[in-house]
Amino acid sequence: MNARRFTAGLLACLTLFGLSACGGDSEQAAETAQVEEQGTAVETQTVERTDLANENMVSGQVIADSAVSIVPTIAGTVQSLPVKAGDTVKAGQLLFQIDTSQITSSYASLQESYNATQQLTNEAIQNAQKALPIAQSAVTTAQTNYDNTLTLFNVGAASQVELDQARMQLDQANNQLEQARSAVSQARASQKAQLAQIESSLNQIRTQAAAGTVTAPCDGLITAVNIVEGGMAAQSGPAVVIAEGGRTRISVQVSESLLGQLKVGDSAQVTVSAVSDEPFTATIATIAPAANAQTALYEVRLYTPADVTYPIGAFADVTFYTNRRPDAVTVPSDAILTDGAEQYVFVVENDTAKKVTVQTGVVGDGVTEITGGLTGGETLVTKGQSYLSDGAAVRVVSGEDTP
Template sequence: MKHTRTISTVLAAAMILSLAACQSGEEDSSQTDVPAGVAVQVEEVSRQTISTENKVSGKVVADGQESIFVAVNAQCTAVYVEAGDTVSAGEKICTLDMASTLSSYNAANISYSSAVQSYQDQKAVFDSQIALYEKNLSDLKALKEIGAASQLEIDQAELQLESAVATRNSTLSQLEAGMQSYKSNVEQLATVLENVDSGGNVISPVAGTVVTLNATEGGYVSASMPVAVVEGVDTMKVQVSVSEALVPKLGQGDEADVTISSLGVSTVGTIRGIEKAANAQTKLYTVTVALDEDIEGLLSGMFADVTFHTDTSADAVVVPTEAILTSGSTQYAFVVEDGVAKYTEVTIGLTGNGVTEVTSGLSEGQQLVTVGQSYLADGTAVRIVSGED
């Protein structure tokens, strides 16, 4: 009897523990219920200014003595310094009457840019056509294997492809010759305008002391004699090499972001020199960027990253780049409307540092999904959470 009571007691205890566990499980389940919808983070679409960012690496170098030449005879209309004066990098030395030369240079730049664009556009058209001809030929060969196409059709497709390739090569060769001619003209005029800004002002490429000055108001300067000689004060500058695609977009006086990683320093510099001839080995152009402030610990030979800002678009719809998704040739994003995700195809423009211009598909004020968009489809229920959730 005692044994029977012991068993009954154990069974009762087990039932109590089981009930308690069930109740605990029900409580835990109720506590872990999650609201319906995919969790996403959003950002309101806004309009701002965006610039294409072109990042290149270079080295810090020390300034020395600079002889400032202008490769043309021109009348001096104003002089701003005297021998013995101290000048900063970018400071005006004098002004020359170079209106016709500047006009010719601007016109040559426009012609060259137009020729480059024409070449690129024509190449894109030809490449697209040839890709279609190649696909057609490949499809016909596959059909012939199953008896659905003849050898004659294949021969005709091959001739069509060969003709398209020959036409492309001939046309692009002519366009390239014209482009190189315009480029040569730009380089010749750019040599004349080295150290001259868009206003005809001769500027000092370095900071230092004017030790020689050959410019006088009302007088003429010549290509055979420097306008001035400036003795550098051991200031630092950064030299980088850029491609022929980027160099036409840069101008003396333009600002650029400079980062010295070894010192953990980011600063702003100003373009003070653009070589007009490419390096024979690298085919790249040297651009000199003067640093606008003294940096403690900066030494010649240190590496530096320079970011040039080009192709600016103002009052543009600008969104985080990661918000844009791609499927084949289609780019799209998701916006939130009434608690659901809405699929929206977009067209993009310029790209900057982590941001992208959207030229169509999005409007200011919309709630753009910036986190969680990869898990969405059109009409998916969503719940907006903060980055801290």
């Protein structure tokens, strides 16, 4: 009796469990059917046509457009240095002063030597000049004597010997006059040579002393100061560097492959974070005709806005745009799916997913050019496309409802 009751109870439980299980499967099947009937949730956007280009980002640096290096012409201790890097200077403004006291220490003694030499040589000239009137008087006397003797000789009152003797005396007097004149000339030449030698030494000291005062050769912005007050200024390198006119450029090094896609006048986006995180548009000013022998890279320089001061040496991020595609069909790169070599997207037509094989071109910032398969205006699936198959029902939802 008890065995029969146990068996009956067990059968009842199994029956109830089976009915419950069957009911659950039916509900799940109904829900699945409902989802399939409504379609897979996706997000979409309209395929647009827009300008597109490859973005090539390189790092660069702010440089002086025209750098003027100030190299001292004399070595010595820096006596004063009233400028620093970053200062704006005018042409003729003092940059630094080199101590020239050792150079000028001999100037006074040389000047005394000059004065003494001038006095001595003046006396020598004066002494030589004293002989001139005496010699000139002797010539006059000898000339008169010769003329008188010649007159007498012509009338037979003087002999040939007397005439020859008078002529010899005249020649001797003329020779003595020439010697006196030559002595004066030699005294003057000697004075000139001696004074010129001393004057040369004085001028050299003046030049070196003047070289100790170094001024700006042009208006501009000081980009580097390589000396310190109290330290030594050498002739081996620039003490100060000036960006002439304060003009700056952006300098970048690019590869040969990128160089072939650039030309003077092309625009680029530049960010100098030391000044601002906002980029500005710059144009290419120059392109180096030859690569750097060590890096095999080419220098490209870009103009900077004239109304902003960029610190020399600051780093810059430069983005060049190449392979420009005006009015290109573009889609988000994430919307493109691949199957081996095939690339495809899904578009929505009448709440149905349609698989479209596409050909791609330029890849930009998060977008890709479509060169075949789409023409623009299609409703493109941008989220949920991985769950789709060709012909599947879809329903367009907002982002939070997308699987």
